[in-house]
Structures are given as C-alpha cells and as structure tokens.
Amino acid sequence: MQHVTIFRDPGRYAGWPANYGIWSWENEIVLGFVVGFPGQSAGLHSRDKSRPFVNVQARSLDGGLTWQIEDFPGHLPGGRGLSADEHVNDEISLAAALATDPPAPLPGGIIFAHPELALMCARTGLQPGARSLLYVSYDRCRTWAGPYGLPMFGQPGVQARTDYIVLGLSSCLLFLTVAKADGREGRVICVRTTNGGKSFHHLADVGGVPAGPDGFSIMPATEQLPGGRLLTALRCRGGDRAAGQDQHWLDLYASEDLGRSWQFYGRPQTFQQNGHNGNPGTLDLLPDGRLLLTYGNRDEPYTIGARLSADLGQSWGEEITLRTGGGNRDIGYPRTAVLPDGTAVTAYYFNDEPGGSGPRYIEATVWRP
Incomplete structure (x- = not known):
C-alpha cells in the first residue's frame, strides 16, 4: 500500500474528487477536483468563500505513482x-455566471462507445433551482466539449455529479441527485438517452428519502455487474441535525432491467458518529470478479476505508483502512480507478494536522485488494 500526493499547496484548499470524477484507460488515469483558498468559515469546510474555486485535473501515465496537474481544458462559464x-x-458563483454565459443545448451525436470517451456532470450549487451541466471528451480528458445544459426533469433542482453507465453507441444512463420538495438535495433518479445525448428521459427514482427533516439519499456511484445487473451506492442521511440526532450510512440499490426499476440491496456501511454529514462511496468491479467499495469515514479517527464483496454485493467483508491520520472530518469524497492487473488507485481529499489546521490536499492510495 503506497500513499501518493497528487496536489498539495499550504496556501490552497483542494477538495471533493467525487464531485467530478475519475477516468482510466489501462495505466492512464485522470482525476478531477477543485482548488480554492483556506479560510475561517464555520462548519465542516474551513474555506474562504470570498475567493474562487477553480477546476483542475491531474493525470497519471504510470498507474497512479506520479501525477501532473493540468488546467481544466474546457469552457467554464x-x-x-x-x-x-x-x-x-453568490457574486462569484457559477449560477450567477450562467445568466450571461449559458450552456449550449444538448448536442446529440455523442458516441458513447468511443474508446477514449469521458463524460463529466457538473452543477451550480445545492440550493433550490440548482442546474446541471454535461461535458464530453473523446481524447482522454485532454479537451472537453460543452457545457451542455441538462434538463430539469420536472424537479425543483438537479445537483449532478459524474455517474454514468454506457449501454451502447448512442445509449447511456446518467444517475443524478435531484432536490426534494423543499428544494434541498435529497434523492436520486436514473435518466437515459437513446439518441446520442440529444435528449434524456426519466426512467425511475432510485430509492426514497430517509426519514427526518434532514433526510437525504444522494451522490450515486454505479457499476454494471456481469449479467447486466446495475448496482449503485447512495450516500444517506436520516434524522435531525439540529437536535444532534442525525445518522449516516451507505445503501445499495440494484436494477435487473437497465434502470427501469430498483430494489434495496443492502447497507454495507453505517457510520457511528453524528454531526459530520456522512461521505459518499464508490463501487468498482475487480478483474477477479470481486466488488470493491471505497469511502471516506468521517467518524473519529478520520480515515479512508474500503470493503470487499466476493458475491457481487450480497455480503461484505470487514473494513480495510486505507489511510489513517486525518486531522478532522474534512476528508474523503473518493473515486477509485482499477488497473488491468487489479491494482486499485483510490483518490480522495485529506488533511492531516490536528484539528484540521493544515491544508486540504489530494492524495491517492495505490494498493492491491
């Protein structure tokens, strides 16, 4: 197990790979994330909200052992x-910029089966009325076309992160977080295009909303298993945060009909402490047929964890700790790339000084499950 620094700058705040994505082609890996500035904001994230966050990506050509940082090679409204x-x-937000620099209409003609394809979904914020965007690359993330505006699908807001399954030359599924009735993010839908991205239609809701005023089920991470089953991991929260009674866990849902219907499939991870807002997981199929789940664990002592399943998600082994030494709960949001030889490259954001006083940086753990 080897820890590799991807981006670390004592004067910057880097974070949230799960919001953007990871893409790989044999031993070439590209990771998306953002970089801003540290500050004294109250709450979980100590960033300076008066200064911008900028999108960057990191590229490795040797299976995650070394990385080069690149400016995001696409249009940022x-x-x-x-x-x-x-x-x-608000004055430096993406939502404000879209008023004068709007996204293009969905283009159609997307070649989803292209061998160097990458898709990235993005969003404005988490507020009511949030909008989402789609970017497309055919050259391993060296250039991105877009942004293209995704529909609202009749929802109060669409808060997309990157999660998709290619079904064919002109067919693809997107898994999107959408707002609850009160406008806050809270549940997941599955949408499909059959015309190369000219349009998408809502196939099904994935699960429901956990009980409680702060309940949500968000940030899907989906894998297609042998035989065609779709399995998605959802970040879940229930209870009442203000009363200190919130709970956090990861749920699995499965579809046997390419996203048209979904059934609860298990709860592989339950976090034990409240008040930290949970963390997303990510699913990956290993070459030997096992299934890998990786996630940030914001329970003290603040780690990056993993679990393995030998039966495609029906049961899970004990937690494997990939990274220890977190400074506070401001960690995680992992994405994992699996190399042809079975090596896993799990990338996440982290901090390692007591109380979270140090910088937030991007790191990868290169390991053999």
Missing part, C-alpha cells in the same frame, strides 16, 4: 468553478 457554488459567495 464566466470562468467560475463547477460544482462549488456552496463554497463561494
């Missing part, structure tokens, strides 16, 4: 950061 409005003041 108004030069604003994607999927980061909750971390900046």
Whole structure:
C-alpha cells in the first residue's frame, strides 16, 4: 500500500474528487477536483468563500505513482468553478455566471462507445433551482466539449455529479441527485438517452428519502455487474441535525432491467458518529470478479476505508483502512480507478494536522485488494 500526493499547496484548499470524477484507460488515469483558498468559515469546510474555486485535473501515465496537474481544458462559464457554488459567495458563483454565459443545448451525436470517451456532470450549487451541466471528451480528458445544459426533469433542482453507465453507441444512463420538495438535495433518479445525448428521459427514482427533516439519499456511484445487473451506492442521511440526532450510512440499490426499476440491496456501511454529514462511496468491479467499495469515514479517527464483496454485493467483508491520520472530518469524497492487473488507485481529499489546521490536499492510495 503506497500513499501518493497528487496536489498539495499550504496556501490552497483542494477538495471533493467525487464531485467530478475519475477516468482510466489501462495505466492512464485522470482525476478531477477543485482548488480554492483556506479560510475561517464555520462548519465542516474551513474555506474562504470570498475567493474562487477553480477546476483542475491531474493525470497519471504510470498507474497512479506520479501525477501532473493540468488546467481544466474546457469552457467554464464566466470562468467560475463547477460544482462549488456552496463554497463561494453568490457574486462569484457559477449560477450567477450562467445568466450571461449559458450552456449550449444538448448536442446529440455523442458516441458513447468511443474508446477514449469521458463524460463529466457538473452543477451550480445545492440550493433550490440548482442546474446541471454535461461535458464530453473523446481524447482522454485532454479537451472537453460543452457545457451542455441538462434538463430539469420536472424537479425543483438537479445537483449532478459524474455517474454514468454506457449501454451502447448512442445509449447511456446518467444517475443524478435531484432536490426534494423543499428544494434541498435529497434523492436520486436514473435518466437515459437513446439518441446520442440529444435528449434524456426519466426512467425511475432510485430509492426514497430517509426519514427526518434532514433526510437525504444522494451522490450515486454505479457499476454494471456481469449479467447486466446495475448496482449503485447512495450516500444517506436520516434524522435531525439540529437536535444532534442525525445518522449516516451507505445503501445499495440494484436494477435487473437497465434502470427501469430498483430494489434495496443492502447497507454495507453505517457510520457511528453524528454531526459530520456522512461521505459518499464508490463501487468498482475487480478483474477477479470481486466488488470493491471505497469511502471516506468521517467518524473519529478520520480515515479512508474500503470493503470487499466476493458475491457481487450480497455480503461484505470487514473494513480495510486505507489511510489513517486525518486531522478532522474534512476528508474523503473518493473515486477509485482499477488497473488491468487489479491494482486499485483510490483518490480522495485529506488533511492531516490536528484539528484540521493544515491544508486540504489530494492524495491517492495505490494498493492491491
């Protein structure tokens, strides 16, 4: 097990790979994330909301052992950061920029089966009325076309992160977080295109909303298993945060009909402490047929964890700790790339100074499950 620093700058705040994505082609890996500035914000994230977050990506050509940082090679409306409005003041938000620099209509003609395809979904913020965008690359993330505006699907808001399954040349599923009736993010839908991205239609809701005023089920991470079953991991929260009675866990849902219907499939991870807002997981199929789940664990002592399943998600082994030494709960949001030889490259954001006083940085753990 080897820890590799991808991006670390004592004067910057880097975070949230799960909001953007990881893409790989044999031993070439590309990871998306954002970089802003540290500050004294109250709550979980100590960032300076008066200064911008900018999108960058990191590329490894040797299976995650070394990385080069690249500017995001696509159009950012108004030069604003994607999927980061909750971390900046309104006047420098992406939502404000879209008023004068709107996304293009969905293009159609997307070749989903292209061998060097990458898709990235992005959003404004988490507020009511949030909008989402789609980017497309055919050259391993060296250039991105877009942004293209995703529909609202009749929802109060769409707060997309990158999660998709290619079904064919012109067919693809997107898994999107959408708002509850009160406008706050809270549940997941599955949408499909059959015409190369010219349009998408709502196939089904994935699960429901956990009980409690702060309940949500968000941030899907989906894998297609041998035989065609779809399995998605959802980040879940229930209870009442203000009363200190919130709970956090990861749920699995399965579809046997390419996303048209979904059934609860298990709860592989339950976090034990409240008040930390949970963390998303990510699913990956290993070459030997086992299934890998990785996640940030914001329970003290603040770690990056993993579990393995030998029966495609029906049961899970004990937690494997990939990274220890977190400074506070401001960690996680992992994405994992699996190499042809079975090596896993799990990337996440982390901090390692007591009380979270140090920088937030991007790291990868390279390991053999």
